[in-house]
Amino acid sequence: xxxxxxxxxxxxxxxxxxxxxxxxxxxxxxxxxxxxxxxxxxxxxxxxxxxxxxxxxxxxxxxxxxxxxxxxxxxxxxxxxxxxxxxxxxxxxxxxxxxxxxxxxxxxxxxxxxxxxxxxxxxxxxxxxxxxxxxxxxxxxxxxxxxxxxxxxxxxxxxxxxxxxxxxxxxxxxxxxxxxxxxxxxxxxxxxxxxxxxxxxxxxxxxxxxxxxxxxxxxxxxxxxxxxxxxxxxxxxxxxxxxxxxxxxxxxxxxxxxxxxxxxxxxxxxxxxxxxxxxxxxxxxxxxxxxxxxxxxxx
Amino acid sequence: xxxxxxxxxxxxxxxxxxxxxxxxxxxxxxxxxxxxxxxxxxxxxxxxxxxxxxxxxxxxxxxxxxxxxxxxxxxxxxxxxxxxxxxxxxxxxxxxxxxxxxxxxxxxxxxxxxxxxxxxxxxxxxxxxxxxxxxxxxxxxxxxxxxxxxxxxxxxxxxxxxxxxxxxxxxxxxxxxxxxxxxxxxxxxxxxxxxxxxxxxxxxxxxxxxxxxxxxxxxxxxxxxxxxxxxxxxxxxxxxxxxxxxxxxxxxxxxxxxxxxxxxxxxxxxxxxxxxxxxxxxxxxxxxxxxxxxxxxxxxxxxxxxxxxxxxxxxxxxxxxxxxxxxxxxxxxxxxxxxxxxxxxxxxxxxxxxxxxxxxxxxxxxxxxxxxxxxxxxxxxxxxxxxxxxxxxxxxxxxxxxxxxxxxxxxxxxxxxxxxxx
Numbered sequence: 104x105x106x107x108x109x110x111x112x113x114x115x116x117x118x119x120x121x122x123x124x125x126x127x128x129x130x131x132x133x134x135x136x137x138x139x140x141x142x143x144x145x146x147x148x149x150x151x152x153x154x155x156x157x158x159x160x161x162x163x164x165x166x167x168x169x170x171x172x173x174x175x176x177x178x179x180x181x182x183x184x185x186x187x188x189x190x191x192x193x194x195x196x197x198x199x200x201x202x203x204x205x206x207x208x209x210x211x212x213x214x215x216x217x218x219x220x221x222x223x224x225x226x227x228x229x230x231x232x233x234x235x236x237x238x239x240x241x242x243x244x245x246x247x248x249x250x251x252x253x254x255x256x257x258x259x260x261x262x263x264x265x266x267x268x269x270x271x272x273x274x275x276x277x278x279x280x281x282x283x284x285x286x287x288x289x290x291x292x293x294x295x296x297x298x299x300x301x302x303x304x305x306x307x308x309x310x311x312x313x314x315x316x317x318x319x320x321x322x323x324x325x326x327x328x329x330x331x332x333x334x335x336x337x338x339x340x341x342x343x344x345x346x347x348x349x350x351x352x353x354x355x356x357x358x359x360x361x362x363x364x365x366x367x368x369x370x371x372x373x374x375x376x377x378x379x380x381x382x383x384x385x386x387x388x389x390x391x392x393x394x395x396x397x398x399x400x401x402x
Numbered sequence: 403x404x405x406x407x408x409x410x411x412x413x414x415x416x417x418x419x420x421x422x423x424x425x426x427x428x429x430x431x432x433x434x435x436x437x438x439x440x441x442x443x444x445x446x447x448x449x450x451x452x453x454x455x456x457x458x459x460x461x462x463x464x465x466x467x468x469x470x471x472x473x474x475x476x477x478x479x480x481x482x483x484x485x486x487x488x489x490x491x492x493x494x495x496x497x498x499x500x501x502x503x504x505x506x507x508x509x510x511x512x513x514x515x516x517x518x519x520x521x522x523x524x525x526x527x528x529x530x531x532x533x534x535x536x537x538x539x540x541x542x543x544x545x546x547x548x549x550x551x552x553x554x555x556x557x558x559x560x561x562x563x564x565x566x567x568x569x570x571x572x573x574x575x576x577x578x579x580x581x582x583x584x585x586x587x588x589x590x591x592x593x594x595x596x597x598x599x600x601x602x603x604x605x606x607x608x609x610x611x612x613x614x615x616x617x618x619x620x621x622x623x624x625x626x627x628x629x630x631x632x633x634x635x636x637x638x639x640x641x642x643x644x645x646x647x648x649x650x651x652x653x654x655x656x657x658x659x660x661x662x663x664x665x666x667x668x669x670x671x672x673x674x675x676x677x678x679x680x681x682x683x684x685x686x687x688x689x690x691x692x693x694x695x696x697x698x699x700x701x702x703x704x705x706x707x708x709x710x711x712x713x714x715x716x717x718x719x720x721x722x723x724x725x726x727x728x729x730x731x732x733x734x735x736x737x738x739x740x741x742x743x744x745x746x747x748x749x750x751x752x753x754x755x756x757x758x759x760x761x762x763x764x765x766x767x768x769x770x771x772x773x774x775x776x777x778x779x780x781x782x783x784x785x786x787x788x789x790x791x792x793x794x795x796x797x798x799x800x801x802x803x804x805x806x807x808x809x810x811x812x813x814x815x816x817x818x819x820x821x822x823x824x
Binding site for chain 1: 494499502592645650651664784796799
């Protein structure tokens with residue numbers, strides 16, 4: 104009986120497993136092997152062991168890679184604070200059911216369903232140095248040179264803010280669902296004990312929201328490490344200005360497929376980046392979820 | 403009944419087989435031709451018709467999106483397929499394909515007109531390995547030259563009646579334009595493309611043009627050279643004439659600004675003439691090289707081949723493909739190319755209808771020098787181009803000096819450029 108049940112499970116799972124094997128697992132293993140060969144254009148040549156990793160970690164690729172990696176980490180930190188922090192506050196506000204809260208709930212989530220490419224171009228126009236409304240407003244306010252996307256000090260922050268604008272609805276919704284699933288009894292008990300609103304938030308809500316936090320932190324981590332589309336659309340393939348918005352994804356793309364105007368590539372080093380990225384995302388999210396799971400409490 | 407049906411089937415099958423075999427015998431050779439020049443489809447379809455009339459060989463032109471073309475062609479070639487005729491990029495872009503063995507080498511015996519092309523253009527069709535550098539892998543199709551495009555109406559409005567004849571006069575004119583409330587130069591540093599091009603226009607007279615090009619590409623000199631450093635500094639110093647909010651301006655933004663009559667000068671290549679004419683037919687503009695340092699001194703126009711027509715090493719019709727390349731190297735074709743596409747054909751001695759393009763071709767004839775970073779240093783990562791772009795961006799922000807950038811460029815390029823590895 105049990106055997107038969109397992110057999111059925113296997114039969115039902117097989118198509119999905121097969122697809123995953125062919126389109127996910129085999130290519131991943133293949134990519135790993137790519138990083139162990141030397142390449143001319145897309146032509147695979149001799150086996151070189153870990154040479155591509157050595158190249159990646161020595162001049163001239165190291166500086167670019169370290170800077171790209173640091174931008175991924177900054178994006179993670181920035182998105183955690185700005186996007187998810189704002190998401191939590193918005194969720195709390197919506198949970199209190201202010202007037203028109205259904206309208207606000209939809210509005211907050213609206214940018215999430217827009218195409219990321221559309222969002223990127225839209226904000227590019229807002230920031231346009233010649234015709235952008237934000238530029239005109241800043242110039243009118245007396246800021247003579249306003250070009251955050253062209254200034255290495257602000258370019259990355261600007262991208263993080265745009266990313267947050269696009270995604271904030273997602274953590275909001277997840278946190279809101281988390282808040283709604285917390286039983287009313289806990290609040291009543293806390294209030295009877297004389298807890299203030301702040302104390303309820305800090306000592307009742309936050310611990311019970313831990314499962315939602317786990318999901319959001321892990322997804323933000325993966326998203327930030329693989330950050331590609333928005334920098335690509337808004338700052339170009341080389342992470343303008345001067346690599347200030349370069350990410351590991353962009354660097355991989357540049358080396359694998361070449362910038363269109365330069366047509367030079369280094370597939371071996373690109374494959375090495377993809378392996379490093381895979382390890383960072385895999386190990387990072389595994390350790391992260393182990394740690395965060397342990398902190399979750401039963402609700 | 404069943405029997406007869408089967409018989410009919412057999413007869414039909416045999417008939418089909420004969421028909422198809424007959425068609426295959428009668429079918430003329432067809433060459434496939436891939437390109438990134440989506441905008442030139444009509445032109446190449448017409449060329450294909452002319453070629454078919456002459457030889458009976460069909461050519462089918464298929465363009466792909468510019469930004470995706472490199473990926474499409476590389477993966478097709480890696481998979482052992484791809485078209486018979488490949489529109490290839492120049493210098494490093496072609497060398498990468500040639501070095502991987504994807505392209506068929508050609509020589510002057512097969513394409514006699516190759517002898518007519520200047521050697522600086524043919525080097526755009528050479529590989530980069532020791533053996534592939536000795537061979538030629540295509541027929542160059544266009545030359546491009548960089549310089550200052552100027553808006554005649556705006557210069558008039560700023561009270562500049564004659565074009566400045568020396569570099570100091572030129573800078574004084576820029577200051578005058580700025581004082582008149584007009585943006586002097588439309589370019590900006592955001593994507594670095596324009597910075598490299600400004601260097602190509604202004605730099606050669608400071609580093610010494612073709613002589614320095616020869617020395618640096620043979621390793622006699624590096625970028626750490628007083629003339630080269632001065633050229634970087636002069637390029638970065640032009641930032642005071644860039645538009646307001648210039649940090650946010652890259653090549654496309656600058657081009658839009660100039661096209662709409664928003665700036666007096668714009669540094670770019672002859673390839674943008676068609677864009678200006680199409681997007682603002684009223685724009686009254688001209689072309690000038692950077693004026694020399696002193697009256698009667700020497701100036702330069704940085705020039706480069708835009709790309710080549712190459713043959714897939716795995717083509718099944720090499721003879722037909724070589725015939726087509728011969729056709730693409732003739733005066734007849736070159737003249738049509740220059741006239742109809744408003745681009746300077748690589749075939750020497752073509753005449754342009756567009757007066758500005760004619761000016762570009764003429765000035766290139768007098769002052770042409772290889773576009774240093776593209777012709778010499780775009781063969782492997784990190785390219786001289788990317789190092790120069792980010793270096794000049796740093797200089798404009800005040801984060802690096804010319805000497806530091808020159809040192810970084812030398813160090814970066816030395817990772818793959820053997821003459822620097824000493």
